[in-house]
Amino acid sequence: MANTQELNDLVIQVRRDILRMVHKVNSGHPGGSLGCTEFFVAMYNEIMDLKDGFEMDGKDEDVFFLSNGHISPVYYSVLARRGYFPVDELNTFRLINSRLQGHPTTHEKLPGVRIASGSLGQGMSVAIGAALAKKLNNDEHLIFSLHGDGELQEGQNWEAIMYASGKKVDNLIATVDLNGKQIDGATDDVLPMGDLKAKFEAFDWDVLEIKDGNNLEAVINGMNEAKSRTGKGKPVCVLLYTEMGNGIDFMMHTHAWHGKAPNDEQLEIALAQNPETLGDY
Amino acid sequence: MKKYIDSGKKDTRSGFGAGLAELGRTNPNVVALCADLIGSLKMNTFIDENPDRFFQIGIAEANMMGIAAGLTVGGKIPFTGTFANFSTGRVYDQIRQSIAYSGKNVKICASHAGLTLGEDGATHQILEDIGLMKMLPGMVVINPCDYNQTKAATIAIADYEGPVYLRFGRPGVPNFTPESQNFEIGKAVMLNEGTDVTIVATGHLVWEALKAAEALEDKGISAEVINIHTIKPLDDEAILNSVAKTGCIVTAEEHNYLGGLGESVSRVLVQNNPVPQEFIATNDTFGESGTPAQLMEKYGLNDKAIINAVEKVVKRK
Numbered sequence: 166m167a168n169t170q171e172l173n174d175l176v177i178q179v180r181r182d183i184l185r186m187v188h189k190v191n192s193g194h195p196g197g198s199l200g201c202t203e204f205f206v207a208m209y210n211e212i213m214d215l216k217d218g219f220e221m222d223g224k225d226e227d228v229f230f231l232s233n234g235h236i237s238p239v240y241y242s243v244l245a246r247r248g249y250f251p252v253d254e255l256n257t258f259r260l261i262n263s264r265l266q267g268h269p270t271t272h273e274k275l276p277g278v279r280i281a282s283g284s285l286g287q288g289m290s291v292a293i294g295a296a297l298a299k300k301l302n303n304d305e306h307l308i309f310s311l312h313g314d315g316e317l318q319e320g321q322n323w324e325a326i327m328y329a330s331g332k333k334v335d336n337l338i339a340t341v342d343l344n345g346k347q348i349d350g351a352t353d354d355v356l357p358m359g360d361l362k363a364k365f366e367a368f369d370w371d372v373l374e375i376k377d378g379n380n381l382e383a384v385i386n387g388m389n390e391a392k393s394r395t396g397k398g399k400p401v402c403v404l405l406y407t408e409m410g411n412g413i414d415f416m417m418h419t420h421a422w423h424g425k426a427p428n429d430e431q432l433e434i435a436l437a438q439n440p441e442t443l444g445d446y
Numbered sequence: 447m448k449k450y451i452d453s454g455k456k457d458t459r460s461g462f463g464a465g466l467a468e469l470g471r472t473n474p475n476v477v478a479l480c481a482d483l484i485g486s487l488k489m490n491t492f493i494d495e496n497p498d499r500f501f502q503i504g505i506a507e508a509n510m511m512g513i514a515a516g517l518t519v520g521g522k523i524p525f526t527g528t529f530a531n532f533s534t535g536r537v538y539d540q541i542r543q544s545i546a547y548s549g550k551n552v553k554i555c556a557s558h559a560g561l562t563l564g565e566d567g568a569t570h571q572i573l574e575d576i577g578l579m580k581m582l583p584g585m586v587v588i589n590p591c592d593y594n595q596t597k598a599a600t601i602a603i604a605d606y607e608g609p610v611y612l613r614f615g616r617p618g619v620p621n622f623t624p625e626s627q628n629f630e631i632g633k634a635v636m637l638n639e640g641t642d643v644t645i646v647a648t649g650h651l652v653w654e655a656l657k658a659a660e661a662l663e664d665k666g667i668s669a670e671v672i673n674i675h676t677i678k679p680l681d682d683e684a685i686l687n688s689v690a691k692t693g694c695i696v697t698a699e700e701h702n703y704l705g706g707l708g709e710s711v712s713r714v715l716v717q718n719n720p721v722p723q724e725f726i727a728t729n730d731t732f733g734e735s736g737t738p739a740q741l742m743e744k745y746g747l748n749d750k751a752i753i754n755a756v757e758k759v760v761k762r763k
Contacts (some may be wrong), residue, residue, distance in 0.1 A: 222521045230516075271548045279519050281548045284539050290509045291544055294516020294524075297501065301477070302520055321540070324509035332501075 172381055174442035175246060176206050180412045181445060182242035182255055184435050187426040190259040193267065196422035197313065198239035200344050200407035203381045204311070205243040212388045214306060219249055219276035227306045228295055230280055232288020233313035233342065234268040235424070240278075241265050245446075249277035252446045286319025288312060289339055293329050296337040307395055310339045315347030318356050323368075329400040330369035338391045340403040343378070346420035362404055371399040378407035413438055447663045448638045450656055455618035456593035458650075459557040462614055463488025464593075465600025466525060466555075470496045473523065473604055479514055480527045481507045486616075487527035487557050507532045511540035511552070518550040523604055526552065530559035530613055531572040534579060545609050546582040553603050554579075558616045559589075560700035561728070561745055562650060562738035571733035577705020579611040580678045586631060587678040589613040589699075589707075591652035593621040595675060598629035606631055613649065615700075617738045620653045623673075632676045634684035640670035643756050644688040644695040648674045648707050651698035651726065651747060658752035667756060677707050682714045689715065694722045694759045698752055700742075703727035722762035724755040 179202050187193035209215070213227040231240050238258065245252045250264070257263035264273040268283030280291050292310035299306060316322065329337060341361065349355050358364070365372045371394050375387035387403060394401050409423065410416025413435045416427075427435055469476040470492045477499045478492050484502070493500045503510040507528055514524035526533065533556035534541070545552045556575065563571045580587045588603070588610065590596040596614050603610045623635075637652070638659055647655035652673045659669040670688050674681065689695050695715070697708035708725040715721055728745050742748045 221519065223519060224521075228519065280515060280550075281543050284543045287508075287512050287540055287544050290512020290540075291516040291519075293509075294513035295519045296516070297513065298517045298520020298522050301498065301522065304520075321508040321512065324504075324506035325512065328503065328506065328509055328513070331504075 169381070172206055172210060175210065176202050176381060177439045178441070178443040179206060179239060179242045179246065180439045181436055181441060183238040184413070184427060184432055185445065186238045186242070186255055186258040188432045191426045192259060193238055193426060194235040194424045195238065195426065196346070196409040196416060196420070197233065197236040197342065197344065199411050199413060199416065200379070200409045201236055201239050201311065201342055202411065203379050203384050204340070204405060205239050207381060207384045207388060208309065209243050209247045211385050212392070213309065221279060223279065223295070224302065225304060225306060228279065228308050230288050230292045230295070230308070230310045231269060232282055232310055233285065233316050234282030237267065237269050240269060244277040250275060255446045285313070285316045286321040289322055289325035292337055292339065293325055293334050296334050299336055307392065308337045310337070312339060312341050314341055314343045314345065314358070314361070315352050315355065317341065317358055317361070326365065326368045326370065333398050334400050335396055335398050338395065338401045338403060340405050342407055343404050344407045344409040346409050346423065348420070348423050350420055365402045369399060370402045371397070372402045372404060374404045374406065376406050378405040379411045447660055450622040450637070452620035452622050454621060456621045457616060457618050458590060458593055458596040458614035459486070459616060460488045461590070461593035461596030462555055462557065462600050462612070463491060465597040467491035467495065468601055469604050470499065475521060475523045476525065476604055477501065477517055477522045478525045478527065479503055479510050481505055481510050481532065483528050486529070487555070489527055507537045508540050511537045512544050514552045515544040515548060515550045518552060524552050525555050527555050527557070529570060530556035530575045531570055534575040535572060538578060542582060546585050549584065550609060551607055553610045553612060555600070555612045557614055559613045560615060560650070561733045561741040561747065562615050562617045562700065564616065564738045564741065565735050567735040568732040573702045573728050573733065574705060575613065576677055576699070576701045576707065580710065584608060585678065586610040586676070587613070588631065588676050589649040590675045591649055591673055592619060592623050594625050594627060595623045595629065598627050599675065602629040602631060615650055619650050622653065632679040632681055634681035635673040635675065636684070637673050638669065638671040640668040640692065642668045642692055643760050644670045644672065644692045645698065645752060645756065646672045646674045646685060646695065646707070646711060647698035648677060650700050654749045655698055655752055657749035658756065661749065661753055662756055667760065669756060674707060677710060680710050680714065685711060685714055686718055689719055689721045693763045696724045696726060696752060696755045696759055698726035700747055701727055702730060704730055722759050724759040726751055726755055
């Protein structure tokens with residue numbers, strides 16, 4: 166278990182990684198990545214029970230699936246800094262012949278990734294399948310997944326949500342990144358989804374909310390609480406309230422940075438707000 | 447002409463059910479999923495014998511494909527079962543991203559393919575599925591011809607690591623291949639050697655090709671008949687060896703000529719040995735309600751149509 170200072174340092178370093186990765190190739194998705202930085206750092210360093218090294222089958226360890234694959238920058242940074250692959254490889258993000266594709270894939274054999282994602286709405290079904298396999302294998306470890314809130318507009322999610330509770334897939338914790346924004350604007354303007362807590366509860370999930378999803382301690386406490394609710398006959402949903410672009414003042418409170426990279430000047434300002442902690446790649 | 451005995455009409459979907467049942471007894475990693483069509487897919491025996499390894503998904507095919515992909519992560523070999531239409535077109539992007547691009551070991555088992563689904567009509571009669579599936583990088587596409595071969599194919603694909611599309615059908619058709627056969631993915635089966643024309647057929651059209659060859663023999667035309675049960679990877683060598691001898695070819699399939707077996711054969715010919723080819727396939731059309739025999743007659747997918755195509759293609763040599 167890492168101490169809080171170490172994890173906070175890691176959060177800041179991951180933010181720098183995200184900014185530098187998308188700036189270098191002038192593409193990618195910094196907004197959602199920055200919003201989920203505390204979540205990823207908590208998951209891979211505090212919450213999940215992980216083995217050293219990487220095996221596709223995830224036997225005897227917790228397994229994570231990223232459904233909203235466009236926030237690959239935060240995923241790659243946290244995987245690299247957890248030791249799945251060399252941190253220097255972050256330099257190859259979105260470049261030709263790279264294992265770090267624009268959206269995560271197993272196709273280039275990047276350690277840590279178990280499914281391709283990017284076309285939205287497919288990750289919860291995959292997570293359910295992996296959870297069912299864990300049960301068949303008598304492996305008591307958990308399956309975690311992360312989904313964007315806008316992503317819930319894809320109908321396949323609701324097939325999966327119905328199945329998971331109907332078939333008592335209770336070794337699954339699905340987290341929804343509730344930042345209230347998507348490419349075209351606020352989710353409430355693009356397609357209002359109403360009360361997601363009530364919707365998940367109506368589908369018979371056990372739902373808990375992490376109101377301050379950018380507070381590391383709140384995320385750790387909330388995810389530990391979610392773990393304690395598994396194995397009780399219901400899948401667990403975590404509604405994680407985050408701020409898109411968190412940690413960079415000019416990227417917050419807007420959907421503008423969903424899929425836009427900072428220019429040279431913006432990068433400098435953003436990095437100055439997050440001074441180097443563990444060393445840049 | 448080599449004689450083949452029809453040991454009695456049986457549906458290819460029952461061959462799938464029998465193969466799946468056998469896998470349930472022999473391979474503990476095999477699991478099955480179905481989207482509310484257990485009876486149609488003949489999955490009952492597997493389910494009765496292995497209730498813990500069966501997942502009833504409900505009418506939610508997209509979710510089924512994703513769950514199947516996830517099951518492979520835990521080392522399982524999932525066999526999904528639904529109609530061909532709902533196994534492909536309805537879930538193309540789920541197959542593309544979560545299965546094919548992700549390289550997952552899922553066996554997509556598709557019944558009621560083509561016109562011979564019959565009375566339900568065009569909403570359920572997919573004639574585009576071979577094309578859809580063969581375009582996906584890494585996807586193996588198999589369309590066996592009878593009960594015995596479908597059973598053998600079902601068992602064989604469990605031992606192959608990677609995504610497979612297994613296509614079969616609803617009606618009873620002559621069962622003539624050996625009960626115990628070694629099904630080799632990608633290896634064409636020579637059914638009758640001939641010298642004047644090559645007929646390559648897949649699925650339900652294989653028996654029609656044999657009937658056609660028999661009638662052609664009476665007309666003095668020696669037809670070589672090859673069963674192409676695997677459309678991808680295609681057995682290029684078998685096709686090229688045959689046309690080197692015969693100099694012309696007819697391809698026969700229960701599928702649109704666009705995107706089907708015929709087009710795959712054309713590519714091989716054009717790159718290696720261009721010879722005249724005629725297509726027995728549907729002509730860029732949807733199907734309709736009717737009995738399987740009526741539909742195959744109306745859309746030109748039977749022995750008579752093959753005979754006409756042969757007579758045409760030999761004149762083009």
